[in-house]
Amino acid sequence: MYCEKCGTIIESNNQPCPRCGYSGQPIEATSYTHQASSDKSPVNFQIPDQKKWNPLVNIIAGILIAVFLLATVGIILLTEVKFTAYEQGSGTANKAETTIGKEVIADFVKEVNVVLGVNTNSNTEQMENEISGEADTEFIFQDSNSRFLEEDEIRALSKENIRYARNEIYARLGREFSDEQLQEYFNEKSWYAPKYSVKEFDSLGDSVFNEYELYNKNLISKIEKEMGY
Structure with missing residues (x-):
């Protein structure tokens, strides 16, 4: 008690x-x-305030990720190397090219644009064209002076492009054109350097062409006739 x-x-x-x-x-x-x-007074327990979500942290993290992705794309593009080795005294060139898988890079660019919220309908297409070399070659057949073309690849072209493919063989050698539309077309090409008038060029005959150019221009002319162009 x-x-x-x-x-x-x-x-x-x-x-x-x-x-x-x-x-x-x-x-x-x-x-x-x-x-x-x-009689005892209740004990007051104070629950510590939880940390509030800060949107600024997420924004900064997103910017850092975007910068990292863009830097990665730049490094990949810069690693595309073209090396040309010339044999001394032979007058011929052996070309060795090391290129990155272009489709992989194009897909990666699309992913970066999605992260950044960029409109992929315009910017990505332009980037893909530059990566694939379409903006640099400016040829229908860039190597028509160094390899024999196949009939199937010629027939796959439109009537207009077949005409351009045949005439770019002449244009590469510096021929001018009496057709104004053709002349304007090749004047826009960075590689085109006119040297001969139509008369001067025609006077040279087939001797001006190498074996690939001669074969390819005759093959294209043959297919144009067969297709009724």
Whole structure:
């Protein structure tokens, strides 16, 4: 039992409190315990504030990722190397080219544009053309002076492009054209350097052509006739 006033343990009901001298009726231990515990003030627990989401962090992270992707594309493009080795005294050139898979690069460029939110309908097409070499060659058949063309690849062209393919063999050698449309077409090519008038060029005959050019111009003329052009 406990003293009702100060809570000191009392051994007998008739015994006053040895501590404060209170002689009132002592209380049972269970009642005091319940009362004492109920008198206690509740403990306030403060839950720490959770960190708020900061959109600036995500924006900075997105910019860093975009910069990294663009830098990667630049490195890949710069690793495309073209090496030309010339044999001394032979007058011929052996060309060895190391090129990166162009389709892989084009797909990668599309992914970068998606991350950056760039309109892929215009910018990506321009990039793909530059990667594939279409903006640099400016030829129908860039190598028509160094290999024999196949009939199938010629027949696959439009009537207009077949005509250009035949005449670019002449244009590469510096021939001018009496047809204004053809002359304007080749004037726009960066590689075209006119040297001969139509009369001067024709006077040279077939001697001006190498074996590939002679074969290819005759093959293209033959296919034009067969197709009714």
